[in-house]
Amino acid sequence: MSGRRAALKAIDWVSFAERVPPNQKSLFNALKTRSDGLAARLASLPEKPATIDWSYYRRAVAKSGLVDEFEKKFAALKVPEPVDTQTSKIGTQEQEASKSAVAYIQESKARIDVYEKELEKFKNMIPYDQMTIEDLNSVFPETKLDKVKHPYWPHKPIAEL
């Protein structure tokens, strides 16, 4: 009897939908339709089954002991609850997702640091019209001409002019 009344958590589908990235929208829609279908099925079934009017049947059926026997057996019958096999699996999935989420957030933070460093470099750069070639080479090392490898002007292969 303990597992039967597992309260259904109210899910805010709107805010859930906001957090879904665009490439997983179809999966989200499939999940939502499935959940809605299940909810509809659940709502269509009444909670308690229809009660059997034993007195009417006792009067109507001629056989004497039949109705009483049925009533006794019916009251003694216990319908077994269906066994829950999936919840533990969902729990392990959730933990794995948490771990991978933490790892992803770390990587994301590292990426943000790299981007912010680049942004600082651009923000603190001196304006182009006050730069000399040395300043340009210090800000953008890829513009430095290799005078050792190509000692003669233009200090880079002709194809790259």
Add this chain to the structure above:
Amino acid sequence: MLSRLVFLPASALKSSGSLGAGLVQAGRCLHTSPQTQAPVPPLPEKSGKVRHGFIPEEFFQFLYPKTGVTGPYVLGTGLTLYMLSKEIYVINHETFAALSVGAVLIYAVKKFGPGIAAFADKLNDEKAAKVQEVKDVAVKSLTQAIDDEKKEQWRVEGRNMLFDAKRNNVAMLLETNYRERLHMVTNEVKKRLDYQIQLQNLHQRLEREHMVDWVEKNVVKSITPQQEKESIAKCIADLKVLAKNTQAKASL
């Protein structure tokens, strides 16, 4: 001229130490004080102001306190007259060549100068704009990337909702299954009881019909042939009377 060396960074000086014998020896380090490590001041946009194309404005300002506005012009006129009269400058055919060339040059510069200057400025501006655009695009894309990363982090926080939804689904399935089972049990019991009642009804009906048939059969059997003949004769007499009545009604 040496003053311009102040503006060059120290590394360039060191590398050009092998030039100019009149300059310092290679071993000594020049320009190491913090004053010379300062960043280069920006280049001025326009050159110094000049009057008449080649005389700096500072010369006029220099003479202004002592000789006023006309000072430099009087000086110039006096010097020219002195040179001509004392024949320090001799007028010959080269003078006229110089004057003609000078006239043409001045005309050309005055006519085409601004246009060419604007063209050169435009070239420069285009280069500057291109480089600036590179910088702007880079800054924009970096800020965009940072925003996207933050958004993705926010999205990750919502991952629990997925598992809540899954658990809900499982619970709903279980509950539905249980209720279906209950309903099935009740329905089956009801069906069995109803079957019994239907069976009883059927029995009663069959008995009733059988009894009626039996009673009918006995009654028919009990009618004697004499009674039958009498009843048939009476029926025929009744029919004749009826026929006569209807014929009378029809002829009326």
